[in-house]
Amino acid sequence: MATVPAAGVLGLKASFGFGDRTGLATPGHVAAMKEAGGGVLPMFAQQSIREMTRTGRTAVDVMGDAMRGMEHAKGGGYLGQHGADADHLKLPEDVDRTAAAGFTFFTIDPSEDVDTKADGYAKEELAGTFAAVRAEIPWVEKCVGKKVKLATGTVIDLNEEAVMRAAVKYGRAINRTVKLAEYIDAVNKKIGRDYEIELSVDETPQPTTLAEHWIIAKQVLSRGVKLVSLAPRYVGDFEKGVDYKGDLKAFEKSLADHVAIMEAVGPYKLSLHSGSDKLSIYGIFARVTKGKWHVKTAGTSYLEMLRVVARHDENLFRELIDFARERYDVDKATYHVSAEVKKVPAPAVVSDVKKLEQLYLERWEDVVAGKGFTEPGRQILHCTFGSVLTNPRYKAAIWAVVTAHPETYEDVLRDHFIRHLKALKGE
DSSP states (O other): OOOOOOOOOOTTSOEEEEOOSSSOOHHHHHHHHHHHOSSOEEEEEEEEHHHHHHHTOOHHHHHHHHHHHHHHSTTTOOOSOOEEEEEEEOSHHHHHHHHHTTOOEEEEOOGGGOOTTGGGOOHHHHHHHHHHHGGGOOOHHHHTTEEEEOTTSOEEEEOHHHHHHHHHHHHHHHHHHHHHHHHHHHHHHHHTOOOEEEEEOOOSSSOOOHHHHHHHHHHHHHTTOOEEEEEOOOSSBOOTTSOOBSOHHHHHHHHHHHHHHHHHHOSOEEEESSOTTOHHHHHHHHHHTTTOEEEEEOTHHHHHHHHHHHHHOHHHHHHHHHHHHHHHHHHGGGSOOOOOGGGSOOGGGOOOHHHHHHHHSOOHHHHHTTOOOOOSHHHHHHHTHHHHHTSHHHHHHHHHHHHHOHHHHHHHHHHHHHHHHHHHTTO
8 A cells, every 4th residue: 555645835725624523534535635636735634722622632643543544545545745734723832742743734823812802992992902012012113104005906004093903903913923933933943844834813703904914914924934824804704514604795805805915915825714614605715816725624524424423323313413402502602603502493303314414414405506504503513523522422322333334424525525625616
């Protein structure tokens, strides 16, 4: 059997992250990549520190499972170029364990230092908050008063209030990013491995303004961060497990301005987080970014695993849904979601398991019809993965079903991700 190459850097080429919370999904991911054809490079090993904690996995587990999945996939395995995403890194020790496991794409998450209330501060409150952080932020005077005209014709007005608000909101986050990037650089130089960095600033209530994007990118690049990808918070809603919620024309117009900043300040590519199932914007995203994009998916492969359970062990599927319904209101706390348990029928009142699968998983025909996802059940299952996978009985039962029917899991994953990859290619 041929040897799978180690993960490497992918640079500015279009790339797609296949999050796998269980370690069993890579053969299906490989099948989708092969069927979709070229033009996109994969990251088969991708998991956040938070997800590792919730699932009881280590960075070594994630990398090892992905490499074995690539090696044993049908058709001779996957022997092409691939990356490995150490997602949502916040601390040096996160870097240590992921770098040691062979990860090459380091996603910095400075969200703990982002002031998410900054957008709502009145002028006096803004001034007071700015005074408290002013000594830590050296770039304010250099930015105030600038007007940046983008290739789209849009002008970014870096007036005093806009710059102060960006400083309050992101100043400390930029500093954290630079500090952690320096640590990533030192660790990888010691190992002797090339690497690349993504910066995630998408977990905010309000979209990233053009002024904020310009300032963030300028600052991290000027301070030596090896930035290959930036994930802003785009306009509209990017909820877990459902299609994009928002005005497609407004999204495209706003994205064009973000791309213009990327081209003026970069090079780097734009990243789409919570990218699972956002088929309605994929074509726009790939076209407007001119191929300089990264899309990140995570829990959707776990949901497809539950589809295997639905098709081979109806009683277990029903029990998992009941458990998820009980856990949802607690587990959803760290997610941006809108599903309500009361809005989707309980398993006991749905006799047809195919209908139950439809209610609690996605309905692709609605996407094709341009309606988006309408059922909230999928979010309920999505947000409760940690509670399910850390329950020894449920985890063992799911594993027993899926490992007994690997061909079903591969088939549903291939079908699921073919739709993603073809949509990104405009097909």
